[in-house]
Amino acid sequence: MNGEVRVDEGSLSAYAHDSSNYRQTPIAVVVPRDVDAGVEAVRVCREHDVPVFSRGGGTSLAGQCCNEGVVIDWSKYCNRLLKVDGRRAWVEPGACLDDLNAELAGRHLMVGPKPSTHDTCTIGGMIGNNSCGASAQAYGKMADSVVRLEVLTYDGVRMWVGPTSDEEYERVLAEGGRHAEIYRALRELRDENLALIRTRYPDIPRRVSGYNLDALLPENGFDLARALVGSESTLVTVLQAEIKLFPVPPYQALAVLGYPDVASAGDAVPQAAALQPLALEGLDHRLIDLARVEKIAGTDVLADLPEGSGWLMARFGGETQEEADRRAQRLIDDSGDAHTAYLDDPAEEERVWEVREAGLGATAYPPGKPDTHEGWEDAAVPPDRLGDYLRDFRRLLDEFGYQDSSLYGHFGQGCVHTRIPFDLDDPDGVAKYRRFVERAARLVASYGGSLSGEHGDGQSRAELLPIMFGAEVVRLFGVFKGIWDPAGRMNPGKIVDPHRLDENLDHLDYHPAEPATHFTYPADHHRFTHAAARCVGIGKCRSSSGGVMCPSYRVTREEKHATRGRARILMEMMRGETITGGWRSKDVHEALDLCLSCKGCRGDCPVNVDMATYKAEFLSHHYHWRPRPPSHYSMGWLPLWARLASAAPGLVNAVTHAPGLSGLVKLAGGVDRRRDLPRFTTDRFTDWFADRRPAVEGEPVVLWPDTFTNNFHPDAAKAAVRLLEAYGYRVEVPPVPLCCGLTWISTGQLATAKRVLGRTVAALTPRLRNGVKVVGLEPSCTAVFRSDAPELLDGDPDVKLLSEQTVSLAELLADRVPTAPVPGTGIRALAQPHCHQHAIWGFEADRKLLERVGVQVEVLDAGCCGLAGNFGFERGHYEVSTGAAELGVWPAVRDADPGDRILADGFSCRTQIESGTSARPVHLAELLAEILL
Template sequence: MHASQAAPAGLRGLESALRETVAGEVRFDAGSRGAYSTDGSNYRQVPIGVVVPRSVEDGARAVGVCARFGAPVLSRGGGTSLAGQATNAAVVLDWTKYCDALASVDPRARTCVVEPGIVLDTLNGRLAEHGLRFGPEPATHTHCTLGGMIGNNSCGASAQAYGKTADNVRRLEVLTADGTRMWVGPAGRAERARIAAGGGRRAEIHAGLERLRDTYLADIRRSFPDIPRRVSGYNLDALLPENGFDVAKALVGSEGTLVTVLRAELDLVPVPPCQSLLVLGYEDICRAADEVPELLRHCSPAQLEALDGRMAELMREEGAHLDALDALPAGDSWLMLQFAGDTREEVDEQAYALLRDLGRGEDDDTVAFSDEPEREHRMLKAREAGLGVTARPPDDRETWEGWEDSAVPPDRLGAYLRDLKSLFAEFGYDHPSLYGHFGHGCVHTRIPFDLRGAGGIADFRRFLERAADLVVSYGGSLSGEHGDGQARGELLTRMFGERIVAAFGELKALFDPDGLMNPGKVVDPRPVDGQLRLGSAWRPADPETRFAYPDDEHSFGRAVLRCVGIGNCRSAHGGVMCPSYRATKEEEHSTRGRARLLFEMLDGHADSAIMDGWRSTEVRDALDLCLSCKGCRSDCPTGVDMATYKAEFLSHHYAGRLRPMAHYSLGWLPVWARLARLSPPLVNAALHAPGLARAGKRLAGVDTARPAPVFARRTFTQAWRERGGPAPDPADPRTVVLWPDTFTDSFHPAIAHAAVRVLADAGFRVAVPERPVCCGLTWISTGQLGVAQRVLRHTLDVLRPYVEAGTPVVGLEPSCAAVFRSDAPELLPGDEDVRRLAGRFRTFAEQMVDHAPGWRPPALNRRATVQTHCHQHAVLGDDADRELMRRAHLLADILDEGCCGLAGNFGFERGHHEVSAAVAEQGVLPAVRAASPGSLLLADGFSCRTQIEQGGTGRRALHLAEVLALGLDGNLPSERPERLADRPSGPSPAARRAPAVAAGALAAGAGLAGARMLRRRP
């Protein structure tokens, strides 16, 4: 019985059998199925269930169970496929959580054996000690898996030097649906004879391959285009005698439709010691393409990439990669050539020689050259960002895949682009960006197809048919990188003809006679306009919301659609996104997985996985481990803001219902903090008395493993009012309002006193609100948005004299500043005072750098390890902080280790401590332990300071205001560094190496300056 047509009873039997047989995780719940319903493509199919195998053997057993029940199987890697390969009504095998081993390395032979779930960057990181790497590197290298790369025959920019994945695979261990398991690779006559003598299914498959090869020999030689980037179709050409009858290479790129890959033996390449980058400017992208053949006649670059003016325009509008754009030479389109070699002189000479051959000079305004690795990385990163930048243009058009990676012979690329642009114009597809791997003739683009209405979908189909005929007329390939899947499977006859497509069908029947391996892709494909993520029958709910979503047409559904499946949220290092995924390795805990569930929750399809809307427990559970760090707001290429979506969901989910106790305790923290002022010693004693504290935490929904922070004996605002004196005039240009956030005021008032000291030194007159105020952060993060709106309106009433006078408000806690910059204007969209306040709310560093003319900070001459708060990273930026530290002669190692893991109320809530600690131990805490004991440790965020203090580091972090105040008072001893003021502020090599050395590096003590300041705290 085919599981896609199976009765529910059959599915229950399948689920039970999988649970009995598989040691891994078996999930048939709606939440898991919804999270895997789409990939990075235009298509959507809700899976039957999900299996997360604990080992390769476990995965093999799961395939066996599915075969017994006639259930189709989809073997999935990072889920970033752009042609629909990784979505199916099948049992999804997700290898990424457990099956990610580097099984062996042979440095002398330059080979390794890997499991399918290993991520490319992880593999290359483990190979670095041998000076080796895997050659192909797609733009998704931070999160794509080797299993997925093998399935798609992935390429990337480095394929210019190293070829496609198929060119770098030596052998594969594969499993067929009927249970045949074998290693495959090159099989000459002698090897095939040996296999035949062994008999069995393996011999049958090899004999069938030989018959297939012989039957279609002339057709294969005639029909397969001889170009660098032919990824469409099965690799029947790998079976030709001149190609060594290589079965492994024939299976690469088969998209899981023939076999399940269990392990792979890969060829490796040396890491080039030196690289340089040459960028050439052109008046348009077609002229740039015209010059590609000339460039290739004169040089052999490691990469030859293209970027057009439209993409540069989008980057500027989005404020992305501006430093890279500023380094581009004159022109409206650019070619980027990277050269690799053993010495700096060698790579430089390759670039200079090319310029001489072209008659250009390094001083030409259309030429930019760099042999500086960091600058090269930034430039190439801008090209890699193409998919994210073009996926959601600032003009809010929807752009989609469908024709994103066609490829032609490089010497015909310019003419092909002109015809393709004419086709865009004919269909009214205005100005798609054209970029890609031009050295191989591969073109990337996203097109503003209308995939919501019948007319637009009909145009989509007609365009694909016309575009397929166009690329074939140039001797090209429908796909030069991302494969066929559902996007191009139906078009393969136009490229290969009936006989070769029939051969593909025979190959499928040989390996998978029952059609259980990722059916409907490549062979017997579903239509290109079927199973669309949207489609003419898509009718999602459009609920009323608390947030306004001004950048998403004031629509929650439109906001959810920001996620297009790029999958950057599944990366393991760098940036902030997504801490919960990094801790759990669960798709549901990635930004993408949560966005998928919210999409399903809107119930736009008849088969939606989530049927109970805002009341969905599946969505609630997936969002429960979202830290609301807002890292996705900045790090997601399309600007998904899951913290806001979570707050919105919780607001509706608990409307009229009892909430978790943590929402009343931690969510109402500002109220309890004010009550604690009645007797801070008594409150602190109760919070830390062993038995009483434990019972109280349980009652309050707080995790018993988390120590409670200590309330100050006297808050900052109490001390300020006791000091007395008239309030400064709001109209005085020297007046600034110091924002007394709950965390600073109630727990670390010394920070506010230090800020007053520094502000006064710069000539400012400090005002503090005379009545209690709050930004509403704790109510926002727990989804109590009605309360948050009332709190904000009260705050505006208190601040109205200052708001009307245009007085700047200076915040010390980044999360509170972020509320006024982003959340408050969206919660009160029609309130002009909110808009005014957002424009005048500044961070401490912004005030001191941009609005204190003539003031010079004290010369601290110290090293500092700096943890940036997630909300500052995502909403506020840290340029002013970097500049202030530079002026203060602080040599700053600014950590790029992600979220601290505490994230406001998250790390205190019951059931979150383990994840909170796991997030911290992935980067921040090891880096703090590895920091020099004599260096300063800076963290402006209360959460970051608390996690560092409670995380077994032996350190306490200071706020930048505290350090500057110490310097002004002469209480900060010098380290005697060598000309620290002349050193740039930024991540040092030591900071970047910190995770690797952290295990044995426990820093001792907090340092003299830190100890002095800590004595001043209650």
């Protein structure tokens, strides 16, 4: 077979979960290299009578992507846009929605449905789930976009299906065989149950639950493709899709309306929907409060929201901006007593919209509150009854003690999202969960609604389908499945003959012993076991562009190299069933080995999974009392070797760069032979500073002489001294060698890192207690003081002071540097933010400072540079390191205008840029000194 079959513990663990509450470990994972290989995989499963199911982005919230059979992952290779003809596209099932829309952008076309997981979800998954998203207000569900499907049945029939005329039906019957048998049985199913199908399906825009038997009705064209959409891989395997495309709205505008509560916002939906917005979303004050805490979108954006405790966000399109604005203004004019805001800045619009899209992640771990879960997160009712439903649903939540649940969703189509603090860790909590969802299902049914308005039935709602449809229609679902899948081997236990909704729960049997750890995990109740289970499966780490995470996934396209895959593997390691080797597991080590420790996930992950920290913790245990790789001794102990090299840097450079000797040095140090070793400076910053006469007046600050700046790039620190003194600071530098411990942390030598950090904190304590700030120039070292240190040395008040009083150069100077006159300096700069800075404190202060001094700055959103400290130097990492650079940073720098300055504060970033381009990047301090001094 032209593909890959995996049965290793790591792969099985990564695919045992999706984004739901459920866990089922597959017996094998198949990654086909082409569609024919996927067909062959199904044939082999049939020969061995093994269940099979397909998977795309793996973001299903109802358990559709968990099963104990063979999982076929289409996303790595079978992801091509095959053809575009007018407003039709032919697409392979593994194509990611955002990637597909990027390919279509040049034609000004797009796929209509756009779920919040648009940067991760695949076309095949959207078909399997009948996906919607906010844009379904204008473009409908995925069933409304699918024209035809090429499908494969478990028993080997490969065919194209779609709307079926009487002539085509007769042609199929004349051909005979299994193909004709399927068509004949489907027609009989429909004809014998016309009245039942016509009367028992809710006439609402967001009915996703159940099979689409109504697509078989004569008035709907006996459309087999639409009938298969939303079937969750329980009927057929989708091999290719012909789908409709829609013009991209050239201009958009956003209106936001505030109401006293979210139910009042629901009452206003019919009036707002009548104006035909592209999207009409609702959210409550709880989501906004969490967005403020989680710092989603920025406090300035949230502060501009109109007054209220419930909001509607309406997005309008137009052929001109004036048309879009006019439509938004009409809603505002007709809004009555609502408080309103009109946003005409596209960037601000997008930041506000991010609050709504981040709902699932933002509400998962509310600070000081119980963890929340899906399980009843997307019911839908008629939009004109939404307000009353929200009031009844809120009363039900309060009755069960779930009052802290946030309510938000696609209000224009009556779909309500929420995550509820179900206690799924113990049997009593699970029993309460069951009682609640049964009551909630009856409430939705009483409104003529759907148990699922977007996320499907899977395992969490399939058992409840009789409440919504009645027993007779549910019986027809079984007949329908039997026509397509007589053996019952396609994703069994979902929709038809389902597992109970309280079976296979992920957390119910997850009670591992808590290990002793170095990091203290304050955001996870000081429990590594909670941190290992923190991922909720959203899969944003699988995006191919934007943000930082996950650089190794973007290169390898492997689930176990995504943050989510690694998190699932760590959780399984703690569980000790699929992965039995514990901290010594080779499978876990293999999955973590290609983690760059960039910390991108800590900033970009919607629930702030911090894989860099988890990797460091794992390495500390994995190598406890065992020999480490050579790189852990060479680069992990770099601060010591740099101090020794300072005695004779010229000699050291000659040895490390001499032909023949250089290769031996790299071999001994575990460095890839294709990497150039950095040269030690002959004029260390600390030596230069000791020999000069510092300013004696001004506010004292400690300039931190990190190993990289001090020993390899001292000009940045020298420039920083001149700047700080010019703007009224008295610069101090520790008189003895100190270190933040970064290199020991990244290589998992945490006991040493804590000792090193302890000495540093003790030396800085007198200054810290006097309120003196510590200025960091190397972002990775600054991030240690602000983030890693308080998590390694939790409870030490002086460490807390160090975290609070450590600032970047931009943060310190932002209010002291005068504003440059227009038109500024004429300097254009391309800035590559360091990943650790991106994750811990961001680049906004740098951007504002650069603009303040007159620099036109373009901040790259190109992902990690790929070097990431020791990672890119280590043997076995070169391809991933350079692959990450080629995906973003290197092309962006090469395409920059010749006169643009390349700005990169991170030593790794500058080194990587220099290794793959002709650019010579500079530190912010150097650029500011050039402009201001």
